[in-house]
Amino acid sequence: MKIVEERISQHFQLYTNFSMNSxxxxxxxxxxxxxxxxxxxxxxxxxxxxxxxxxxxxxxxxxxxxxxxxxxxxxxxxxxxxxxxxxxxxxxxxxxxxxxxxxxxxxxxxxxxxxxxxxxxxxxxxxxxxxxxxxxxxxxxxxxxxxxxxxxxxxxxxxxxVHTFENGCNPPGDYVDDTEAHSDEIRGCPPEGIHNACPEEKRAPINNYMNYTDCKDTFTLGxxxxxxxxxxxxxxxxxxxxxxxxxxxxxx
Ligand SMILES: [Zn+2]
The missing domain is CATH 3.40.390.10 (Collagenase (Catalytic Domain))
Structure with missing residues (x-):
């Protein structure tokens, strides 16, 4: 996984004009x-x-x-x-x-x-x-x-x-900056809240498609x-x- 991520970030240092226009x-x-x-x-x-x-x-x-x-x-x-x-x-x-x-x-x-x-x-x-x-x-x-x-x-x-709980609370988490880090999977569909969010977060990503809940409906821009x-x-x-x-x- 480390080599995979290195290759992605290396490539992107070369692509300074990265866009999602097409x-x-x-x-x-x-x-x-x-x-x-x-x-x-x-x-x-x-x-x-x-x-x-x-x-x-x-x-x-x-x-x-x-x-x-x-x-x-x-x-x-x-x-x-x-x-x-x-x-x-x-x-x-x-x-x-x-x-x-x-x-x-x-x-x-x-x-x-x-x-x-x-x-x-x-x-x-x-x-x-x-x-x-x-x-x-x-x-x-x-x-x-x-x-x-x-x-x-x-x-x-x-x-x-990868899952929003990838690497738990350890960086680099799920390699995405705008998903809340949390320590482990969340099942079912609990109300919004802290749950198992890592200390620096205000909430756990209950609705994120890369979690395990039954009310997943969101991808972040990241x-x-x-x-x-x-x-x-x-x-x-x-x-x-x-x-x-x-x-x-x-x-x-
Ligand atoms: Zn999965």
């Missing part, structure tokens, strides 16, 4: 694994997720929805998909397009009963292991609009954000800036004016 553009592609009964995600639901992403990440982003995969991936043996499994690698290798311009959102029955329900690769993993790039979510999180904040959280990771900085280094194609990998989306 948007981050990407193509969102869903790969929904299903068993014929569960896991089938309608095109309407996929579109709703893309709309929620566009709303959450602000007008500095253009999320183009590529909807080529209408049948999903009928694969009963792999419908139960666990993090870092051979099955995960197989599904990704079979279905992936250029991960430099596509955000893949894979869905399946991912709940292992304990820890992982959704996960994402980080931009700095793209070079070494491109196949594993993308976000994986439990299909129930796409079916239920109230769970979209978890999908947005994972896409935040995909862009290079987080959006970090996404642009990380993209410059690790996902530069997202900053190109008009990337169009055939087949291009129909004109809006």
């Amino acid at each position: 948007p981050i553009r990407l193509y969102v592609r869903f790969v929904f694994v299903h068993d014929g009964m569960n896991g089938i995600i309608s095109s309407d639901k996929r579109r709703r997720v893309v709309n929620a992403l566009a709303k959450a990440f602000s007008s500095r982003f253009v999320f183009n929805h590529i909807d080529l995969n209408d049948q999903g991936l009928y694969c009963p043996d792999y419908f139960r998909l666990l993090k870092d499994s051979e099955e995960e690698r197989y599904i990704k290798a079979k279905t992936q397009r250029d991960p430099n311009v596509y955000l893949h959102i894979y869905s399946a029955d991912t709940f292992d009963g304990a820890k992982y329900r959704n996960w994402s690769s980080f931009p700095w993993g793209l070079e070494d292991d491109p196949v594993m790039d993308g976000v994986v979510v439990d299909y129930r999180n796409i079916e239920n609009e109230e769970s979209y904040h978890w999908i947005i959280h994972e896409v935040g990771h995909w862009f290079g954000l 987080q959006i800036e970090r996404i642009f900085r990380v993209a410059k280094v690790y996902r530069p194609k997202l900053l190109e004016p008009e990337v169009c990998i055939p087949p291009c989306p129909p004109p809006m």
